[in-house]
Amino acid sequence: MFAVLTPIRKGAARLVAALSLIWLAACEPIALGGGGTSGGPKIDPSAPVPVALLVPRGSSNGSDEFLAKALENAARMAISDLNGVRIDLRVYSTAGTAAQAQSAALQAVNDGAKVILGPVFGEAANAAGVAVARKGVNVLAFSNNPTIAGGNVFVLGPTFDNTAGRLASYAKRQGKGRVLVVYSENVAGQLGKVAIEQAIARQGATLAGSVGYQFSQQGVVSAIPRIKATAAAGQANAVFLTANTAGALPLFAQMLPEAGINPTTTQFIGLSRWDIPPQTLQLPGVQGGWFAMPDPGKTQAFSNRYKAAYGEVPHPIASLGYDGIAAIGALVKAGKSDALTGAALTQGAGFQGATGIFRLRPDGTNQRGLAVAQIRDQQVVVIDPAPQGFGGAGF
Incomplete structure (x- = not known):
């Protein structure tokens, strides 16, 4: 069983933190x-x-x-x-x-x-x-x-709102429009929940329910029966998770299928990147899962140019x-x-x-052109390319 935020995953946690929101108190913008x-x-x-x-x-x-x-x-x-x-x-x-x-x-x-x-x-x-x-x-x-x-x-x-909107739009077009939201009961999780629920409403999809969990291993374990019951009651055909790879995702990826929520019929969707660190791709429960990412071709081209110029891989x-x-x-x-x-x-x-x-x-805020990716056979496969202009697919 995978533990949540165990010491062995601290390196991954630091990397994911670089890509995650830093929620700090702010004054009113002027x-x-x-x-x-x-x-x-x-x-x-x-x-x-x-x-x-x-x-x-x-x-x-x-x-x-x-x-x-x-x-x-x-x-x-x-x-x-x-x-x-x-x-x-x-x-x-x-x-x-x-x-x-x-x-x-x-x-x-x-x-x-x-x-x-x-x-x-x-x-x-x-x-x-x-x-x-x-x-x-x-x-x-x-x-x-x-x-x-x-x-x-x-x-x-990149913001939660942008990512949630991209994925909710794609899910609706693919017939996965009855969405159950699973979120951590901390600040980032609550804000992620709001972003997903607003995206579902904007896209004309159906909110099949929302289930929160305490951000701990026991909190995840305790939430599983509630998630299963809410998914059945709401006839959910998709589960949208705020969890990331350095937190609860590995545990959910194992326990949701064990509880009978089959990822081959109920689409698992992630608000965070599921390909960082690469070891996450090996988890059986994430196979078939969707997440959003920047245009991989352009991202790789930038990384290659940066490495050639400065001799090292760029910061995320x-x-x-x-x-x-x-x-x-x-x-x-x-x-x-x-x-x-x-x-x-x-x-x-x-x-x-x-x-x-x-x-x-x-x-x-901002809008970014994101690709929708799926994990297949422990590999990342782009299933809907990033738009090349505004007003097209994905916006």
């Missing part, structure tokens, strides 16, 4: 002058555009140094890809704290920054956004915490550094002085990023 997404500074598109990059360098956590360098490397890679656009990238350290992020953001604007890229952590990104809102500068944070989004703060990280979220510069460069290339206003940043066509298309939304 809208720039003009309201909503209309605010932002004027730029001279014929001159180098000053861009501040805020990274978690200087913290006591060694992994933050690796992340900081990876984000900077990816940003510089993106700059090298810009044709005819000049970016004056200025890097500031936040030490991974809100107080230092606030100071760094203010210093960057005083130094002339027209837009801020970063920081990573939700609380730090919120602090940076609040600090410079009155100065008319937008912040493209690497966080994926939607609670800090809005006003002058845009989050670049390094691509966000590339995406921020790619968006800024695409807008500046149009030659307009209002290229970095909120209205410009949220233009509907979106941008081509390191791992696929994405666009920023007026509420400060």
Whole structure:
């Protein structure tokens, strides 16, 4: 039997944490002058555009140094890809704290920054956004915490809402529209539950019930009979789990089939990546399961380029550094002085990023083009490719 969050899985837990939401308290986002997404500074598109990059360098956590360098490397890679656009990238350290992020953001604007890229952590990104809102500068944070989004703060990280929407849409089209939600009774699990339930409603699917569980091994074991009973009562043909590979997923993958919920007839769907770490693919219970992921071809191409340039595999979220510069460069290339206003940043066509298309939304969140993948014979198989433009399948 697989235990939940056992020491042997700590390495996996750290990796999944890099891809997971950091839910921290946040102040209300502040809208720039003009309201909503209309605010932002004027730029001279014929001159180098000053861009501040805020990274978690200087913290006591060694992994933050690796992340900081990876984000900077990816940003510089993106700059090298810009044709005819000049970016004056200025890097500031936040030490991974809100107080230092606030100071760094203010210093960057005083130094002339027209837009801020970063920081990573939700609380730090919120602090940076609040600090410079009155100065008319937008912040493209690497966080994926939607609670800090809005006003002058845009989050670049993939969100639960985006992933849930992609998977709920696909499930409905495949006749798996009676969905049971299984969620952990902690902050991330509760927010994941809300995202899934809202996605089910938007897609016109049917919520067959929701079952919460205490985030512990005994909590999972105790939830199994309730999940089975709720699935039967709601005639569920899909089970959508918020659990990730470093938490309860291995236990659910074993116990749900043992309880009689057959994954060959009841579709298992994951809100998180089920292919990280690769050992997860060997679990019998995840075979046939669906999850969403960035365009694998573009992701691999970015990883290969990064490794060739810097001699190592990029951090899992390094691509966000590339995406921020790619968006800024695409807008500046149009030659307009209002290229970095909120209205410009949220233009509907979106941008081509390191791992696929994405666009920023007026509420400060984002949409990303994701592929739907299935685990077959311990391998990841893309069963619905990532869209190449907005308005097509998957949106």
